[in-house]
Amino acid sequence: MADAKVIPFDDDRSRGGAVQRPSRRRSAGSRRKSGESALVREVQPLPGRSFAQDDVPVTREEEPTPAKPQDDDGGGLERRIASGLAFLRRRLTGDYDVDDFGYDEELTDQVLMSLLRPVYENYFRVEVKGVENIPSEGGALIVANHSGTLPLDGLMMQVAVHDHHPAGRHLRLLAADLVFVLPVVNELARKLGHTLACAEDAERLLGQGELVGVMPEGFKGIGKPFGERYKLQRFGRGGFVSTALRKGTPIIPCSIVGAEEIYPMIGNAKTLARLLGFPYFPLTPTFPWLGPLGAIPLPTKWTIQFGEPIPTDGYPPEAAEDPMLMFNLTDQVREQIQHTLYKLLVQRRSVFF
Amino acid sequence: MGKVVLVTGVARPLGGRFVRRIQRDPQVDRVIAVDAVPPEHHLGGADFIQADIRQPTIARVLAESGADTVVHMDVTGTALGSGSRTTVKETNVIGTMQLLGACQKSPTVKRLVVKSSTNVYGSAPRDPAVFTETTPPKSLPSGGFAKDAVEVEGYVRGFARRRPDVAVCVLRFANILGPSADTPLASYFSLPVLPTVFGYDPRLQFVHEDDVIEVLRIASHEPERGTLNSGTFNIAGDGVLLLSQCSRRLGRPTVPLLLPAVTWAGSLVRTLGMSDFSPEQIRLLTHGRVVSTDQMRETLGFKPKYTTAETFAEFARGRGPGLLPPEALAGAVDRIAALPVLGGGHLPTQSAN
Numbered sequence: 001m002a003d004a005k006v007i008p009f010d011d012d013r014s015r016g017g018a019v020q021r022p023s024r025r026r027s028a029g030s031r032r033k034s035g036e037s038a039l040v041r042e043v044q045p046l047p048g049r050s051f052a053q054d055d056v057p058v059t060r061e062e063e064p065t066p067a068k069p070q071d072d073d074g075g076g077l078e079r080r081i082a083s084g085l086a087f088l089r090r091r092l093t094g095d096y097d098v099d100d101f102g103y104d105e106e107l108t109d110q111v112l113m114s115l116l117r118p119v120y121e122n123y124f125r126v127e128v129k130g131v132e133n134i135p136s137e138g139g140a141l142i143v144a145n146h147s148g149t150l151p152l153d154g155l156m157m158q159v160a161v162h163d164h165h166p167a168g169r170h171l172r173l174l175a176a177d178l179v180f181v182l183p184v185v186n187e188l189a190r191k192l193g194h195t196l197a198c199a200e201d202a203e204r205l206l207g208q209g210e211l212v213g214v215m216p217e218g219f220k221g222i223g224k225p226f227g228e229r230y231k232l233q234r235f236g237r238g239g240f241v242s243t244a245l246r247k248g249t250p251i252i253p254c255s256i257v258g259a260e261e262i263y264p265m266i267g268n269a270k271t272l273a274r275l276l277g278f279p280y281f282p283l284t285p286t287f288p289w290l291g292p293l294g295a296i297p298l299p300t301k302w303t304i305q306f307g308e309p310i311p312t313d314g315y316p317p318e319a320a321e322d323p324m325l326m327f328n329l330t331d332q333v334r335e336q337i338q339h340t341l342y343k344l345l346v347q348r349r350s351v352f353f
Numbered sequence: 354m355g356k357v358v359l360v361t362g363v364a365r366p367l368g369g370r371f372v373r374r375i376q377r378d379p380q381v382d383r384v385i386a387v388d389a390v391p392p393e394h395h396l397g398g399a400d401f402i403q404a405d406i407r408q409p410t411i412a413r414v415l416a417e418s419g420a421d422t423v424v425h426m427d428v429t430g431t432a433l434g435s436g437s438r439t440t441v442k443e444t445n446v447i448g449t450m451q452l453l454g455a456c457q458k459s460p461t462v463k464r465l466v467v468k469s470s471t472n473v474y475g476s477a478p479r480d481p482a483v484f485t486e487t488t489p490p491k492s493l494p495s496g497g498f499a500k501d502a503v504e505v506e507g508y509v510r511g512f513a514r515r516r517p518d519v520a521v522c523v524l525r526f527a528n529i530l531g532p533s534a535d536t537p538l539a540s541y542f543s544l545p546v547l548p549t550v551f552g553y554d555p556r557l558q559f560v561h562e563d564d565v566i567e568v569l570r571i572a573s574h575e576p577e578r579g580t581l582n583s584g585t586f587n588i589a590g591d592g593v594l595l596l597s598q599c600s601r602r603l604g605r606p607t608v609p610l611l612l613p614a615v616t617w618a619g620s621l622v623r624t625l626g627m628s629d630f631s632p633e634q635i636r637l638l639t640h641g642r643v644v645s646t647d648q649m650r651e652t653l654g655f656k657p658k659y660t661t662a663e664t665f666a667e668f669a670r671g672r673g674p675g676l677l678p679p680e681a682l683a684g685a686v687d688r689i690a691a692l693p694v695l696g697g698g699h700l701p702t703q704s705a706n
Binding site: 082085088089091092093094095096097098099100101102104177180181182183184185186187190191195196198200201204 | 478479480481482483485488550551552553554556592593594595597598599600601602612640641643645662679680682683686687689690
């Protein structure tokens with residue numbers, strides 16, 4: 001990463017503060033902490049803070065809807081219990097809706113996200129930048145780098161979009177077929193709104209105006225050895241570009257820093273992987289030597305940066321069939337993610353702070 | 354000049370209902386009802402002809418009646434009365450071949466409607482979440498009714514090629530439920546305790562009997578202006594229910610079993626001849642299946658009266674309460690909510706669900 005040093009520090013750092021959305025955060029402690037860290041590292045924190053202030057009304061508007069526990073005063077507690085019981089009643093009687101993909105919005109918002117949020121806020125202390133690059137409505141395809149042995153980066157990206165986007169958008173991730181083969185995992189993935197990474201599903205979701213997240217590196221990215229961290233792998237066959245082209249939806253490159261170090265994969269037990277039917281079996285300094293204890297990810301500090309959208313609606317309909325254009329666009333997206341990764345790495349003070 | 358409609362499979366409740374319904378249509382002159390066994394229900398003013406469609410006699414019946422519309426409803430998963438699986442398969446496959454042969458010889462036949470099933474898509478974790486009429490199945494069903502349906506559709510396609518002057522309509526029905534429906538899934542939902550596959554929550558779609566009759570009617574008449582009723586169409590109610598939702602709405606507790614155990618138990622039950630719980634049913638209850646109904650709406654011009662949830666509610670009403678009626682559970686939760694003293698102790702319950 002020596003060549004990364006030449007990349008200049010640049011302007012989109014000022015947006016970092018915008019991302020800290022105090023109104024959505026539940027614990028004041030973490031808010032203050034992240035605010036401080038933003039202050040320390042930001043050269044000009046003021047625009048960022050004012051940006052956050054702008055956003056407050058947007059979140060306030062949508063707060064009363066779900067039974068999101070917000071405040072801890074007496075009336076709030078009563079309301080929380082009441083809404084909790086109403087939720088329990090709906091769940092027990094099966095009186096809730098799922099969409100065609102099995103996405104259970106209520107369960108995701110009220111339970112699964114609350115389970116992921118502590119990991120997101122307190123363990124990995126994710127810092128989100130450029131969330132305003134995600135459109136508030138209409139389909140968009142978020143393309144991100146993939147790393148970390150276990151696909152925690154996808155889940156964290158989902159929490160990032162869910163908690164920080166002013167319009168409260170839900171990210172629909174495209175997952176590998178292995179996810180849908182495994183028991184329990186497939187059930188949770190479907191309920192979280194994930195679906196199989198195939199052109200049909202992606203097109204259907206984009207056609208419904210959903211925000212779709214894809215990690216085109218796939219197993220090559222997530223299962224790469226520690227020595228190759230932050231080096232983007234080949235982007236599949238560029239299927240995501242032709243899908244976006246067909247639907248005319250913008251592509252939003254997303255760079256995730258920090259996920260590479262959660263499980264430093266120093267070896268790969270290929271025979272064992274083949275036996276179990278997995279694409280790789282990671283050996284890390286702690287796993288499997290320490291047993292389940294070794295499966296605890298390292299508490300790295302994460303940054304998720306959403307980049308400038310790349311529009312695709314200016315192309316003629318037959319562009320999706322043009323391999324050259326597809327490769328060019330794929331490369332453009334890949335370059336942008338790689339570039340941003342290097343930039344974020346240069347800005348990063350330490351892996352853990 | 355009125356139409357002469359020949360209907361096969363009238364000894365089943367659904368076939369009988371369709372025969373009674375289509376006679377009331379003004380453009381229909383005469384209805385010829387065919388089955389190998391005399392029906393227990395009345396058929397209105399239809400002429401019942403006892404003929405086995407596996408025998409060449411069906412050709413004579415068709416020639417003598419001069420039918421111009423043939424509605425083939427004798428493609429079913431379960432035997433009528435005490436028939437074995439071999440009989441069912443023969444009726445499905447050989448019967449269809451004989452009937453199509455007869456149709457090919459008949460100069461009067463102008464329209465053929467075939468009742469198929471969405472079983473033809475199979476059910477696999479590597480399939481897209483939503484099947485359209487053109488989605489190729491990833492794993493072709495290896496046996497049972499699903500394979501029959503695939504073969505029947507193959508013969509029907511061959512027939513359509515040889516007789517391009519005949520309008521052929523293949524209707525792929527999702528799971529049919531209703532007061533009188535007697536499908537494997539209906540008998541599954543009648544079990545006091547529902548065995549499920551651990552770690553999987555399949556997405557299911559249902560179609561109401563009334564809608565089945567209605568769409569068969571639309572398909573057997575001249576198309577309305579602006580619609581087209583030849584081709585292949587998925588027929589399903591709107592929306593999706595998860596198996597867990599179904600069991601909660603029915604009030605029947607579930608027993609999650611490991612997939613190998615379920616497969617083994619299924620084959621044991623089949624060997625003992627207690628029920629025809631076929632492997633494809635187990636696959637459906639593992640991975641689920643959802644089909645797209647855009648073609649049905651836009652091309653066929655049919656809007657189902659019942660959504661999936663309404664169909665299921667109707668079915669649940671007809672079945673009587675289960676061991677854990679949803680009303681009782683809701684009442685219990687309401688009683689907790691009505692307690693004068695409420696501690697914060699209920700909150701963990703909320704997140705546990």
